[in-house]
Amino acid sequence: MNFNLGFIGGGNMSTAIFNGIIKSNVHPPSKIWVSGPHIEHLKYWTENGATATIENGVVFDNCEIIFLGVKPDKLDTALKTINKTTKNLTKKVLFVSMLAGKSIDTIQKAITCYLSCASISVVRIMPNTPMAVGAGICIYTPDSTVSDTECHIIETLLGSSALCEKVPENLMGSLGALIGCGPAFMYLVIEALADGAVKQGAPRALALRHAAQMVAGSGQMVLKSGKHPGLLKDEVCSPGGSTICGISALENGSLRATMINAVEAATHRTKELGK
């Protein structure tokens, strides 16, 4: 693709997206730029062929599509420093914001405040870190100025390492919390399942590897079989068998209510952080 791709903020999530892009060869690293306040934190990017700088304005000047990868409370600072260091305040840029909880309207207002002369379009995304290993999910909402061709480019860039789907912005909160925070919830589940096997005498490394593969495989079963998870559960619970005894223990521990509460708490907190 014949454009330069930028990242303002090269932390965990930006690096996961960068990894997904370079591992799938969907965009050459030589056409990727990244900026952040500490150049030493961007070593991984330069080691993998990208150009790193401490000036956000340099990324702005050189790139046509720019991922905003700073924490939500750093948005104003990042835009302010673009304004201070750019040599081309009137250029056209497609910003792709991954800032949790920040609406398209909020991003546009902040941009208008600091980059009022530029022609800016905004795509809001909610990615997750498993994109780093090609197994992520990323939802997005474009603003009304983003063309179908630009949406296609975004889907190509992100779809190489994630299931990438366009959703209405009002679903960004609930689905965003599920997608963005969910991996941490699953890491806890995997660790706990492995602990269960360790308690019964299994070696920890084996238990962890098998728990992770089992969770990945169960997800694949839901996706590929097209069956409701409740039906898949019924299919493996023989009457009086061991699986239904385990299910009963999970229900006694309120697993479902706890999971529902976790997504709800994450959704509320994301909203607060976006204010």
Ligand SMILES: NC(=O)c1ccc[n+]([C@@H]2O[C@H](COP(=O)([O-])OP(=O)(O)OC[C@H]3O[C@@H](n4cnc5c(N)ncnc54)[C@H](OP(=O)(O)O)[C@@H]3O)[C@@H](O)[C@H]2O)c1
């Ligand atoms: N992590 C996730 O799973 C996840 C999932 C979905 C969405 N998100 C969103 O992704 C964004 C980044 O999250 P993260 O977890 O990747 O955080 P992170 O690892 O802390 O990355 C933030 C990056 O921003 C850089 N930065 C700070 N101030 C800056 C400035 N003024 N200009 C340019 N760069 C600046 C930091 O550089 P230094 O390290 O040098 O200070 C750091 O590399 C957040 O808005 C978050 O809501 C994250």
